[in-house]
Amino acid sequence: MTIDVARARQDTPGCERVLHFNNAGMALPPRPVLEAQIAHLRREAETGGYEAAAEAHEALEHTYDALARLLGCRRDEIALVENATRAWDLAFYALPFRPGDRILTARAAYASNFIAFLQVARRTGATVEVVPSDEHGQVSVEALRELLDERVRLVALTHVPTNGGLVNPAAEVGRVTRAAGIPFLLDACQSAGQLPLDVETIGCDMLSATGRKYLRGPRGTGFLYVRRAWLERLEPPMLDLHAATWVSRDRYEIRPDARRFETWEGNVAGKIALGVAVDYALHWGLEAIRDRVQRLAERLRHRLAELPGITVRDLGRTRCGLVTFTSSLMEADEIHRHLRARGINVSVTTPASTRLDAEARNLPPMVRASVHYYNTENEIERFCDVLAGLSGVT
Ligand SMILES: *Cc1c(COP(=O)(O)O)cnc(C)c1O
Numbered sequence: 236m237t238i239d240v241a242r243a244r245q246d247t248p249g250c251e252r253v254l255h256f257n258n259a260g261m262a263l264p265p266r267p268v269l270e271a272q273i274a275h276l277r278r279e280a281e282t283g284g285y286e287a288a289a290e291a292h293e294a295l296e297h298t299y300d301a302l303a304r305l306l307g308c309r310r311d312e313i314a315l316v317e318n319a320t321r322a323w324d325l326a327f328y329a330l331p332f333r334p335g336d337r338i339l340t341a342r343a344a345y346a347s348n349f350i351a352f353l354q355v356a357r358r359t360g361a362t363v364e365v366v367p368s369d370e371h372g373q374v375s376v377e378a379l380r381e382l383l384d385e386r387v388r389l390v391a392l393t394h395v396p397t398n399g400g401l402v403n404p405a406a407e408v409g410r411v412t413r414a415a416g417i418p419f420l421l422d423a424c425q426s427a428g429q430l431p432l433d434v435e436t437i438g439c440d441m442l443s444a445t446g447r448k449y450l451r452g453p454r455g456t457g458f459l460y461v462r463r464a465w466l467e468r469l470e471p472p473m474l475d476l477h478a479a480t481w482v483s484r485d486r487y488e489i490r491p492d493a494r495r496f497e498t499w500e501g502n503v504a505g506k507i508a509l510g511v512a513v514d515y516a517l518h519w520g521l522e523a524i525r526d527r528v529q530r531l532a533e534r535l536r537h538r539l540a541e542l543p544g545i546t547v548r549d550l551g552r553t554r555c556g557l558v559t560f561t562s563s564l565m566e567a568d569e570i571h572r573h574l575r576a577r578g579i580n581v582s583v584t585t586p587a588s589t590r591l592d593a594e595a596r597n598l599p600p601m602v603r604a605s606v607h608y609y610n611t612e613n614e615i616e617r618f619c620d621v622l623a624g625l626s627g628v629t
Contacts, residue, residue: 236523243519243609254614257580259397259425259557259605261447261454264512271511272453275504288503295503298510305513305521306442306460307433311492314459315506319424320347322443322459325496326420327351327391328472334360336388341366341374342591343396343403345422349590352391361388365591372550376407383415390417395425398584398592398601399559400532401551402430409438418465424448428512429528429556429607431521440465446505449524449556449607452512453505461493471496519608527608528556531615535606538619543626548601559584559601564626567600573625579618581605 244250249263271294278287288295299310306313316322328351332338338352338361352363366382369375374392390412394405405421412419421439423432428449434442442460446452461469470489471478477499479487489495516524535558536547544564549557562570567583574581584603586593604618 236520238519238523238527238608240527240609240611244611247609250609252578254579254617256558256604256606256610256614256618257582258607258610259448259603260580260582262428262449262451262607263609264451264453264508265515267515268452268508268512272504272508275507279504284503291503291507294507294510298506298513301510301513301517302458302460304517305427305432307435308460309463311494312460312463312466314461314493314496315501315509316457316459316497317455317502318457319422319443319445320457322445322457322496323348323420323422324351325459325471326441326443326461326469327389328355329469329496330389330418332356332359332361332388335386336361337384337386338363339366339379339382339387339390340364341392341403342368342372342595343374343393343398343401343589344391344591345393345397345424346588346590348391348393348422368550368595371552372401373552374403374408376404376411379408380411383411383417387415387417389420391420391422393422393424395423395430395555395557396589396592397425398557398589398598398603399551400536400549400554400557402426402553402555403551404553405437405439409436412440413438425557426555428516428521428524430525434460434462446509446512449528450509450512450516451607452509453502455502456505456509458509459493459496461496466493466495467491475499524608525555528606529554531606531608531610531612532556532558534612535604535615535618538615539622542619542623545622548596548598556607557603557605559603561599561601562626567602570602570622570625574621577621579621 246265303310367378419439420441423444427444440462446456447454478495479489544562548559581604585600
């Protein structure tokens with residue numbers, strides 16, 4: 236199946252107004268997502284928030300089914316939370332670490348995750364080690380295998396880094412961790428919605444992602460998958476009356492499903508609209524989305540490489556929709572500003588967001604132009620024309 240781009244753009248109000256290459260920041264939501272959110276907010280105002288939630292019970296529950304379909308898991312393995320960072324934290328901070336325990340990660344590690352590693356290492360005496368990369372810049376599965384021993388308590392991998400098109404070989408890592416019986420936590424924040432994700436194929440035990448990026452859902456939404464076999468072994472770092480029940484004066488029982496990682500209160504409109512966004516992605520198909528996104532991104536890299544002063548910085552044997560580049564003629568911030576003034580959205584990725592990689596490659600701040608399936612070849616041409624014109628601007 237191929238994507239009907241005209242239809243996808245008609246469904247996307249933002250396409251008329253901006254050239255949006257900031258899909259790795261937040262993608263433009265399609266109309267059904269926007270409308271689901273607004274409709275629920277309206278019902279809350281008209282009939283009361285609790286009453287509106289009761290009315291929307293099925294729509295809200297549907298979000299768990301939609302995510303289960305997206306990930307190839309069960310609905311009771313999904314928790315809905317406020318963003319990918321908290322989803323990841325809830326799983327990570329639930330793992331018990333002792334002095335000498337080893338946490339293995341890779342160069343693409345996201346800053347928030349690495350900060351959490353450092354905090355937990357300081358508190359518990361565990362160590363954090365970075366698995367070397369291979370000649371493509373992705374995590375070396377061979378090196379990972381060699382580093383394993385009985386003290387490794389966690390392998391935590393970022394599937395697609397925030398600073399480039401690299402796609403780490405998550406399923407190969409999963410084969411190694413599964414054989415060794417070591418829990419595998421996958422940060423799928425940039426891959427959810429742009430690549431097919433199946434937790435059985437990947438072999439991860441926990442997976443976190445956000446709603447607003449490639450899934451095109453609302454801000455302030457995220458989700459955590461925890462494999463059934465791990466659920467009861469992972470005690471959430473914090474509990475409330477939704478995650479647990481106060482069954483007698485001095486006793487509580489934690490619920491058995493993944494909702495033990497949720498809180499009672501949440502963004503109901505956002506959760507409903509997240510389900511709509513997942514349905515919308517599934518309707519196009521994740522293979523079709525991946526293929527188009529990869530094709531557009533390769534074209535963009537190719538056109539960028541022809542421009543004076545521009546260096547494309549993406550690593551990886553398999554690459555995706557995030558395209559990063561620098562210019563010898565202009566700082567990334569300045570490019571960002573000039574593009575914004577012309578209705579073109581990109582973002583700037585700084586060394587502090589992915590320090591391991593930035594230091595290994597001596598990277599300055601880079602422009603990140605991230606494409607989605609609703610972007611077009613024409614937009615790529617326009618983008619490169621504007622960029623070429625900027626070299627004359629000071
Ligand atoms: C954006 C991002 C996150 C954080 O997601 P939030 O929803 O902002 O918490 C985590 N990991 C990666 C790789 C990201 O790109």
